Amino acid sequence: MEYSSTKEILMIKYIGAVIGFAYRGIIGAIAGYLIGSLLDSLFFKNNKTTTSRSRSPFSSSEQSVTPGDFELNLLSLCSIVIKADGQVSQREMDYVRQYFVQAYGKERANATFRTFNEVIKKREISAQRICAYLTPRTRREVRLQIVHFLFGIAQADGSVSVSEVDQISLIAGYLQLSRGEFESIKAMFFKNAESAYKILEIEKSATDAEVKKAYRNMAKKYHPDKLQHMDEAYRQGAEEKFTKVQEAYETIQKERGI
Template identity: 50%
Template sequence: MKKFANWIGAGIGWAAGGPIGAALGYLIGSALKGATSDYSEFQTDNSSYTSKTTQAGDFEISLLFLSAVVIKADGKILQKELDYVRNYFVQMYGKDRANNAFKLFKGIINDTSLSTQEVCTQIRSHMSAESRAQLIHFLFAIAKSDGHVADIEVQTIQSISNYLYINQASFDSIKAMFYDNSESAYQILEVSKSDDNDTIKKAYRRLVKEHHPDKLAHLGEEHLKGAQEKFQKIQEAYETIKKERGL
């Protein structure tokens, strides 16, 4: 079990403080059955983490907490959704690290005391806009993993997005990436069918700049796959509109 504590402590910066850190301390303490010396580092006050930048571990922990919120949103925990999260972590980190992540995830998903708003406030204070948008992309992928995004899941992700201060246009763009209809391409580019070609080109260039995978390089190569998928959706949307308009 000490290996578990060592894993969770590696690469975590600001997530070790605030409400997330307090929850981590409790959950790790429960997993280690009272071995407080192995998790006391998570019992920090706000002043100890306010200046830390986002590390890969911070993003990883944020994913686990917010994934649990979305999975529980419709009142049932589906195996397909759990499998998606687990497979995502296996692909990114390997089986051993994914196993450790799920030891923690089991505790998070059964915890009813943690405030989603408080968690999002901590994330928002320390994570870049690009990284926060990537969290929303991942949450929609979880919701879609059972083949259908329930209305309550959309509402939950919308609430998380609001807490993270992601503007509505960006939220709608990410959401559209998980729907296949004639309006999706325009929504992804944050434009409408009535916009002229020049407006659409400018929107595309702006989104390419904002969502380029290089902006998430600080999170490590394991997190770039999701960023590349989102970036590809933007490119595909533009190609769809170009073909439709004969550009």
């Protein structure tokens, strides 16, 4: 369909030439061809730009990252979190594998994991360097999902350690996410009296009107449609965050009788 559309656009100059010839002979044909060529250039450039944007789900600027590079850099961040508490948990490893199988299929995930096994066992990795590469090449909602995924890994063995939280906090900062955004995602994994407010990125002293406004803003930020261009595992992660936002709002509603 896309090829056909482009082909139709490129036919404009020839159609112009035919129409020009019918009205003004060879001179008209030349004029029609030149005008058609100009239209070709304008339309094709716009079409190419639109197509390029639609094919670059990770890109937030002129820079972009290939799916393969994204996967390997994400796996490197995973390895940092897995090793943060000084031991490699098999349950955390399994969580990462399951996530990648769900996102990319078993064959592709296995191929990627061969590289991952080398990374986690042999190499020292710089979170700052990885994030400096990913940040200008990924949209904010993707980076939010990365942090959510990293917390999921940390929790896979039954508890999230202080060292894991500290490491994810550093990564969130390197990804240029705000402290409020980090605390919001963190609160989705730690249930206490303050969690609902942290998830909505507000203080407990917020007015009812501020609570409602915060809910609308967070529902918009974490709406699953923002990751509809991503694979299933990422969309599922977005749905989980969106559900947590709804649950937080419902908790505050009940508490306040809103």
